[in-house]
Amino acid sequence: MNEEEFEKILKEKNKRIQELEIQVNILERRLLAYENAHTPPSLSKKKIRIPRGSSGKLGAPIGHPKYEREEPKIDKEMIHPIDLTCPYCDALLDSKEVLEVIEEEIPDMKKIKAIKHKIEWSYCKKCNKRVIAKNNAPAERFGPNLKSKITLLRHDDRLPLRKVEQTLLRDHDFKITNTGIMKIIRQVAKKLNKPYYDIIKQIRSSDIIYVDETGYKLNGEKWWLWTFVCDNATLFVIRKSRSKEVVEEILGKDFKGIIVCDGWKTYETFTSRLQRCWAHLLRESYHLKEKHKGFEKYHEILKNLFERMVEVRLKPPEREKRLEIIGEMKDEMVELIRRIKYEENYNKFATTIENGLNYWFTCLEYLDVEPTNNYAEQALRELIVQRKIMGGLRSEKGAETLEIVSTMIATWKKQGKQLLESMKSSLV
Secondary structure, three states: OOHHHHHHHHHHHHHHHHHHHHHHHHHHHHHOOOOOOOOOOOOOOOOOOOOOOOOOOOOOOOOOOOOOOOOOOOOOOOOOOOOOEOOOOOOEOOOOOOOOOOOOOOOOOOOOOOOOOOOOEEEEOOOOEEEEOOOOOOOOOOOHHHHHHHHHHHHOOOOOHHHHHHHHHHHHOOOOOHHHHHHHHHHHHHHOHHHHHHHHHHHHOOOEEEEEEEEEEEOOEEEEEEEEEEOOEEEEEEEOOOOHHHHHHHHOOOOOOEEEEOOOHHHHHHOOOEEEOHHHHHHHHHHHHHHOHHHHHHHHHHHHHHHHHHHHHHOOOOHHHHHHHHHHHHHHHHHHHHHHOOOOOOHHHHHHHHHOOOOOOHHHHOOOOOOOOHHHHHHHHHHHHHHHHHOOEOOHHHHHHHHHHHHHHHHHHHOOOOHHHHHHHHHO
């Protein structure tokens, strides 16, 4: 092989290496969607299963506190008298004891009742008016019990439409189509419209709001499911935007409360009264520690800062002292940023910390504020599961129905109310 041929082969190999490097970069970027600090467990490709010890028996793990069912309220007593003659030798029995056995049972499934209302009416020839008998006949075909059950099967039990149809047929011998089920749920949403907007007013007047958002497919396009959580209510809205306009629409431009959120820039453009989520920060830090051994010491610094902050919140000193502690902790964070900012593997994370520097310790100044955004993330979890079952929404009308019904169910749960009774009373 002469020098010219060798150079030609070398040039071709270098070209191929460059092509492969480009492909590797593209694949690595794709992989980041499944292996980053914010990837939920359901999407993670690296599922680490930790083996758990077992006693070999059914039930709770070893060391788990014992659980016993509470004694139920007795609705009916049945006495089973003993014959005072012994069945084995015919001798008389001179005493008796009582053995108590409690049985819990659901009543037999009932068929749907069909009630025909015959309303008498007449025509007054004198005043030319139609006179109708006083009545309590419903304006719609289906009653509040049935509509509530169908709505809860779909949106609380998370059943697909065909399963709602099968459940009603099995339990109540009631036949209805998928289209009929959707019409009923939309009627329910229409009735819940006013209490839904009352919750928006309640959210607007709250001092502390936990906010989060996630993608949601609507008619094949990417929309956004937002949640706004306060002490006594949970609100869901579905919008095409992930921008500041959605926050302004829900909270109003004059909102003076504190928002607990992740690092999405929208919130900072809306208000400076923020608490950034420490769970997101520590998760990202842990991800870097797993990827780069040299980051372990920096992860420990952040972890220690969080643990100290939690200790201060458990036994809080006076506000002035807490403000001093905030100043000290901010200085430690500034030093951490200085140490990692110019390292190639960590500079992006340093920017994340720096961008939230004024928002990491709001929970020390205002003790009612939580350091994490777990309330909002937990609120979204139910609808994320539902999203996986449904696959997405087909229309904006369906989105409106989902946000109204889901808001009312989540709020009633948060308030400790019975779902069926609460929904029925809203439909009467």
